[in-house]
Amino acid sequence: MKKILFAASECVPFVKTGGLADVVGSLPQYFDKEQYDVRVVIPKYLCIPDKYRSQMEYVNHFYMYFNGRNRYVGVLKLEYAGITYYFVDNEEYYSGPTPYSDHFYDLEKFSFFSKAVLSILPSLDFHPDIIHCHDWHTGLIPVYLKNEFAADPFYPSIKAIMTIHNLRFQGTWNIEDIKHMTGLPDYLFTPDKLEAYKDANFLKGGIVYADYVTTVSETYVEEIKTPFFGEKLDKLLWARSNCFCGILNGIDYREYDPANDDKIYQKFDTKNFRKEKVKNKIALQSELGLEVSAKTMLIGIVSRMTDQKGFDLIERVMEEMLCSDSIQFAVLGTGDWHYEEMFRRFAAHFPGKISANICYSEQLSHRIYAGSDAFLMPSLFEPCGLSQLMALRYGTLPIVRETGGLKDTVEPYNEFANTGTGFSFANYNAHEMMASVRYAEQVYYDGKRRWNQMVERAMKKDFSWETSAKKYETLYDSL
Template sequence: MKKVLFVASEVVPFIKTGGLADVVGSLPKYINKDKFDVRVMLPKYMAIPEEYKEKMKFRTSFYIDLAWRKQYVGVMETVYDGVTFYFIDNEYYFAGPTPYGNIYEDIEKFAFFCKASLSSLPSLDFRPDIIHCHDWQTGLLPIYIKDVFMQNPFYHGIKTIMTIHNLKFQGIWDMKKVKDITGLSSYYFAPDKLEAYGDANYLKGGLVYADKITTVSETYAEEIKTPFYGENLDGLINARSNSLVGILNGLDYEEYDPATDKLIIKNYNKANFRREKSKNKVALQAELGLKKDEKVFMIGIVSRLTSQKGFDLIDYMIEQICQEDTQLVVLGTGEEKYEHLFRHYEWKYSDRVSANIYYSNERSHRIYAACDAFLMPSLFEPCGLSQLMSLRYGTVPIVRETGGLKDTVIPYNEYEGTGTGFSFCNYNAHEMMNTINYAKNVYYHHKREWNRLVDRGMSCDFSWNSSAKKYEELYNSL
């Protein structure tokens, strides 16, 4: 049986700020338990809810050297949904209300986390064949394992995989400081290793030293080889392209299922959505104080409000989007200018725009269930989970053809009667607007075609099952 250890900075249900947590929390459940023993390691943040902390058992504690300092490491363990989770405990690093803080603090925090994770393995009676690292927070791990840990035969032959969830975040900080924090020798701070443009770059180090690199969709794996999407690492990614695989994220189909979802007003499925789905719309309209009308075209947006997600296109076209025959429901927080934009339009058109500038899991489920279309005009999107949720809930996605959006949404073709959503190619506000208008036209004037679109979307299978098989193949290939 192959043993695999996931190491990540956030994992559902314990702590979450983004899609990374969903992936690391869901994927281990779907990997074949007869052939793989998959366990997960993450920091024991103070911010983890008490209900989970109460169930943790103490496993071991010891001290490690982090450069010139001695630091305490505690290891706690819990089993959740049949998966074993280990928590690295150190109050100095993992206190505070959120998993991340100032980057200079995070740089030291995750250097500690990488070293502590590796150091704890011999005392856990678990020697992984493969350590699967996620994003820059674990970028030092593949370096450490080939450096200080090589003297210990326990670590010989352990392979590493580095998964890029979003190349924009790389863990970059001053080289001298990083050298001091990590205790790594000058040998590692060369341009072909950790150094990038004069600074130290954690993600780059991980990409250089990992045995395999994966990212979260096939298109994104191609895109990041180009300067536009490559975030200054396209040269390295091209150099390592023979070790790079794109594997699409899945969606947890147990949590996101309109037939059984307890958070929505009216459950429905592929067979009865024509009758039942709109009841969620009317309920949401009542809840948000919008004009009650089950026939009006309702567009949903659930997102971080950042420029990566294409909000400057929406900003440019918002007056046209908020036409009288359309309702717009937004949920999320982010850059102030976009928060104010939606608040302003809610004030201006209170009967047809609802701006929910906060995050609520319950409300997000209700928006997926209630809306007719879901807008996602991203500048780049490594994988994206919102469009997968939309398809699952029979809400037709309107997306830009980039990254995972291109891989998961098939554009509607009225001549062949195919497709599961609407898409546009260029990062252009008018192109987006034309696509929204085209979708609206189909919704109002070709209702049977629209329902077939919904039907095909709800028939898609983007559960973890197929993605898990690809990861299994990858683990076996090492």
């Protein structure tokens, strides 16, 4: 039995701010349970719902020296959906209303978490063969493991994997403060270890000291070895090429299943979508105040509203498309105030053609995936992306830019071979994006039979976690 411990800052269903939580919460459930004992450790945030906090069992507590004094470390556990979850407790660090707060304070509390994860292991009756670390919040785990904890005979056999979910977020601060906070020795803060451009860098430390590095799509692996996408770590990632790979994320096909989804208006599958999927569109149009029309093409957008997600491209041409094209938009998300106001303004100027829902709603997101005809996702960069996978699952054809996981998961339509599962464009250009939207419109209105064939192909694609889990199992075995 191989023992794997996932370490992360968030995990569904306990706490979620983004796709990282979906990965950490879903992936462990799909490993072969006869061969792999996969468990998860996260901080015990006060913002975890009481229905989960009340079920946690006390395991142990002790005091750990960190940032100048001994600090309390509590350990609790909870069995949920067949997985054992551990929670590191310290109310000084994890009692805030949200998992993240001030950047420097986040660096301190996740430095504490990284050291605490290793410190709690002897008390768990669980000796992991591999600690699988996710993003910069756990970047110091490999650093502590291969340095401060290396002299203890409990630890040297443990391997570490560092998974990069988004290279842009690295956890950086000035060296002197981080050195004092973490207690790590001077020799670690050099350009070949934790130092990057005169700052201490948590993610870099994880990449340097991990036994293997992964990221969340095959294309993103190659992109982040280049200066444009590499966020100043491209040379380091090139240096680690012999132990660096991309494993595509998946989605939970039990949660995102149009045939059994109670959040949508009308359930459907690959056999009856031609008649049943449109009922979701009509109901969604009615709910959102759009002009009710089964024939009008409806494009969904569910996203954080940031430049990374391509909203500057949308801003350039949205008015032109709303004025000239026979399409509607259903928009859901929050983010930069500028883009939130942009969609509110368009919704006010084009009533019946665009609905701006500036909020977070799990139920409405499912309804947009199920009710839309197409899904717009023109990202500047996208390590993997989950929204396009959800759209494919519901037969809503993605219109994406060819980058990262979007390129790996959306096959562009080929009218000559009648293949593809969506539409794509290569250059980060607003009018190239608009041309792809209009090409999709042309196929939707003038080639409905081919459109439906594409919908069926999209719904039959397998981006479930089973596929990803098998690749991780191969990686674990190799280590």
